[in-house]
Amino acid sequence: MPRRSAPAAAGPAGDLSFDRPLVTVDVIIFTVVGDALRVLLVRRPDDAAEPYPGRWALPGGFVDIHRDASLQACALRKLREKTGVAAPYLEQLGSWGGARRDPRGWSATHAWFALIAPPADETASPQGTAPSEWVQADEAARRRLAFDHGEILAAALQRLRGKVEYTSLPAFLLPEPFTLPELQRVYEVVLGRALDKSAFRKRMLDSGFLEEVGLVDAPSGRAAMGYRVVDRERPAIFPRTFRSGE
Amino acid sequence: MPRRSAPAAAGPAGDLSFDRPLVTVDVIIFTVVGDALRVLLVRRPDDAAEPYPGRWALPGGFVDIHRDASLQACALRKLREKTGVAAPYLEQLGSWGGARRDPRGWSATHAWFALIAPPADETASPQGTAPSEWVQADEAARRRLAFDHGEILAAALQRLRGKVEYTSLPAFLLPEPFTLPELQRVYEVVLGRALDKSAFRKRMLDSGFLEEVGLVDAPSGRAAMGYRVVDRERPAIFPRTFRSGE
DNA sequence: TAAATAGTGTCTGTAAGACAGTATACT
DNA sequence: AGTATACTGTCTTACAGACACTATTTA
Numbered sequence: 001m002p003r004r005s006a007p008a009a010a011g012p013a014g015d016l017s018f019d020r021p022l023v024t025v026d027v028i029i030f031t032v033v034g035d036a037l038r039v040l041l042v043r044r045p046d047d048a049a050e051p052y053p054g055r056w057a058l059p060g061g062f063v064d065i066h067r068d069a070s071l072q073a074c075a076l077r078k079l080r081e082k083t084g085v086a087a088p089y090l091e092q093l094g095s096w097g098g099a100r101r102d103p104r105g106w107s108a109t110h111a112w113f114a115l116i117a118p119p120a121d122e123t124a125s126p127q128g129t130a131p132s133e134w135v136q137a138d139e140a141a142r143r144r145l146a147f148d149h150g151e152i153l154a155a156a157l158q159r160l161r162g163k164v165e166y167t168s169l170p171a172f173l174l175p176e177p178f179t180l181p182e183l184q185r186v187y188e189v190v191l192g193r194a195l196d197k198s199a200f201r202k203r204m205l206d207s208g209f210l211e212e213v214g215l216v217d218a219p220s221g222r223a224a225m226g227y228r229v230v231d232r233e234r235p236a237i238f239p240r241t242f243r244s245g246e
Numbered sequence: 247m248p249r250r251s252a253p254a255a256a257g258p259a260g261d262l263s264f265d266r267p268l269v270t271v272d273v274i275i276f277t278v279v280g281d282a283l284r285v286l287l288v289r290r291p292d293d294a295a296e297p298y299p300g301r302w303a304l305p306g307g308f309v310d311i312h313r314d315a316s317l318q319a320c321a322l323r324k325l326r327e328k329t330g331v332a333a334p335y336l337e338q339l340g341s342w343g344g345a346r347r348d349p350r351g352w353s354a355t356h357a358w359f360a361l362i363a364p365p366a367d368e369t370a371s372p373q374g375t376a377p378s379e380w381v382q383a384d385e386a387a388r389r390r391l392a393f394d395h396g397e398i399l400a401a402a403l404q405r406l407r408g409k410v411e412y413t414s415l416p417a418f419l420l421p422e423p424f425t426l427p428e429l430q431r432v433y434e435v436v437l438g439r440a441l442d443k444s445a446f447r448k449r450m451l452d453s454g455f456l457e458e459v460g461l462v463d464a465p466s467g468r469a470a471m472g473y474r475v476v477d478r479e480r481p482a483i484f485p486r487t488f489r490s491g492e
Numbered sequence: 493t494a495a496a497t498a499g500t501g502t503c504t505g506t507a508a509g510a511c512a513g514t515a516t517a518c519t
Numbered sequence: 520a521g522t523a524t525a526c527t528g529t530c531t532t533a534c535a536g537a538c539a540c541t542a543t544t545t546a
Contacts, residue, residue: 016350020266023343023354053403063343065265067351070344095341095356097269097309098316104262106311108269110341110354181525199509201526206507221524222516240486240508427498445536447499467497468543486535 021097022107025074026149026230028093029083029114029157030137032173032186035161037137039153040082044146051103054144056154059132060109075112082132089115089172089232093156097164109147113156115172156180164190168209168229168236177213177226180204195242209236248295267343269319272306274339274402275329275360276383276423278419278432285382286328286400288376290392297349298392304399305378314420321358328378335418335478339402347394351366355393355409359402362416414455414482423459423472426450441488455482457467 029040041056059082068074072090080086090112098107119134134145141153163169170186171178184200204210209230216226275286287302305328314320318336326332336358343354364378381389387399407416416432417424430446449457455476462472 016268018308021269021309021311023267023269029454062264063267063352063354065267065345069346071341071354077404092340094338095317097356098319099311100315108309108317108344108356142375180526196511197508197525198511198527199507218517218524220518221522222518222526223515224525231351242507307517406517425498442536442538443498444500444538445534448535464544466545467495468545470501489536 011061016025019106020036022102022105024060024061024107024109025063025071026058026084026109026152027075027078027113027114028058028111028153029079029088029116029133030160030173031116031157032119032170032189033118033134035185035189037135038134038191039140039156040132040142041135041140041145042082042132045130055234056135056140056143057146058111060166069188070112072112075110075114078115083116083119085114085116085119087232089169089235090152093152093201109152111152111156113160115169117173117175128238133213161190166238167206167243168207168238171229172232172235176228177216178228179216179218179226181186181224183227191242207236207238218223265352268348268351269308269309270353270355271309271317271324271356272304272357272398273321273324273328273360274304274357274399275325275334275362276406276419277362277364277380277403278416278435279364279380281431281435283436284380285383285386285402286326286378287381287386287389287391288378291376301392302379302381302386302389303392304357304395318358319355321356321360325360326363329362329365331360331362331365333478335415335481339398341407342394342398355398357398357402359406361415363419363421407436409481411486411487414450414453414484417455417475418478418481422474423462423465424474425462425470425472427470429473437488449484453482453484 015165031038031040040059042059044050044055044057046054057164061078063071068077068219073091073229075090076086079090093111093113095108095110097106099106101107101109137157141150141157144150145153160169164187170190171183173186173190174182180201181197182230183204184195184197187200188194210227211230212229213226215223217223277284277286286305288305290293290296290298290301290303292300299326305324307324309317309320319339321336322332325334325336337360339357339359340354341354341356343352345352347353347355383403387396387403390396391399406415410433416436419432419436420428426447427443429450430441430443433446434440457476458471459474461469463469
């Protein structure tokens with residue numbers, strides 16, 4: 001038998017010589033550009049020795065146990081390498097692990113999703129390494145992605161759209177300061193439906209996660225109050241979802 | 247340098263000879279016995295070669311890549327080994343990974359939480375192997391558990407209590423069929439506060455996740471309707487939390 | 493008939509949505 | 520002044536909670 005004995009059957013205590021899974025981290029990076037929710041995809045190398053050559057995938061890669069102090073630190077590193085962003089909203093989405101998902105062997109990936117403000121330059125591949133692209137979320141979900149990234153992206157979209165119904169998450173998709181009409185547009189883009197202005201404003205202001213930070217000039221029309229989020233670590237949670245009556 | 251080169255710096259494509267983390271799965275198994283929420287803890291072996299000898303811990307252990315087809319299959323295996331339960335409500339809680347959490351090396355654990363009906367025999371250690379105990383949730387959270395299991399248990403409790411406010415999760419803590427007064431008691435035990443009977447019944451019956459299954463006799467008083475959940479895979483989600491007004 | 497428990501009806505307060513109205517900017 | 524946008528006030532409606540009431544069982 002070529003393989004090392006399994007953990008449960010390991011002999012002496014402290015014997016760690018059994019086979020270990022591959023461990024990776026993938027990041028689903030969302031932003032809103034124009035009137036669409038977008039997600040960052042990278043192209044896998046064309047090298048035929050790599051799995052899924054030339055396919056689009058979520059940014060990610062192996063955990064480096066000599067550089068990454070934790071899974072979250074690894075996710076932040078990936079995000080920084082791809083976008084230059086250092087302090088996003090970052091939330092663990094879940095992990096996907098099994099014998100079949102990577103042809104190189106039993107692997108477990110840890111998926112995190114990040115919300116960032118739209119990057120200044122939206123076309124260039126930041127580090128000049130692998131080509132990357134901000135793809136509209138719905139189109140990305142239709143592409144045949146590498147590994148099980150299609151499933152992971154679908155889960156991320158479901159989580160995001162679900163949480164947008166009752167949290168302040170969209171505030172992290174905007175550069176500060178932002179105005180309430182701008183914030184409402186982001187909610188509407190993510191949810192894909194219109195919201196009532198008056199109810200929206202009441203909800204946002206009553207829940208107290210926003211801080212006034214002075215008027216912001218508009219290209220035309222009346223100037224609007226600018227806001228920033230008080231606590232960038234914890235999003236606000238509303239007691240009801242939008243349109244609970246439908 | 248004794249260590250293998252890091253993943254990002256790996257030379258030829260397909261070189262997988264870098265160091266890999268340890269990969270484990272831990273399960274937070276909840277049930278309600280009597281008037282308290284309880285969680286299953288196991289005692290770690292007294293062997294000094296093992297980390298945290300003699301300390302209480304969450305049930306779990308290394309992923310066995312030759313036996314476990316997936317992370318979820320591994321979690322189900324652990325649960326079955328400890329409790330004999332095969333089809334619980336099982337939900338991924340999250341993963342905790344880093345250089346420091348296990349003295350044996352960089353490790354990543356995948357935590358799942360399970361809701362099961364109270365076991366018939368609540369005292370014995372099921373498989374006769376490691377001693378285990380159903381501990382009241384709040385007391386378990388106060389014990390100094392092995393590894394970072396205290397933090398993981400706290401996260402599980404927070405997730406459970408949070409979700410109980412707006413989902414049908416407590417239905418998975420009862421053996422079927424159950425009555426609405428029984429279900430309400432479980433909600434109250436988990437939440438730690440009383441709920442209004444009328445509002446509770448309206449919410450449960452209107453959301454349509456329950457199926458009548460015939461009257462159940464009570465030891466005294468009027469017989470109550472018995473119910474079972476329609477879909478054991480997906481809990482119902484209510485549009486509002488309880489007591490949103492407070 | 494009394495006690496115990498299951499289940500229902502009715503009222504009220506709160507808050508979200510609808511929508512019309514007012515305010516403030518620029519041209 | 521007119522237009523474009525930001526913001527507010529008022530009305531209506533839905534529904535959760537409070538709580539008293541009725542129903543069905545056993546002793």
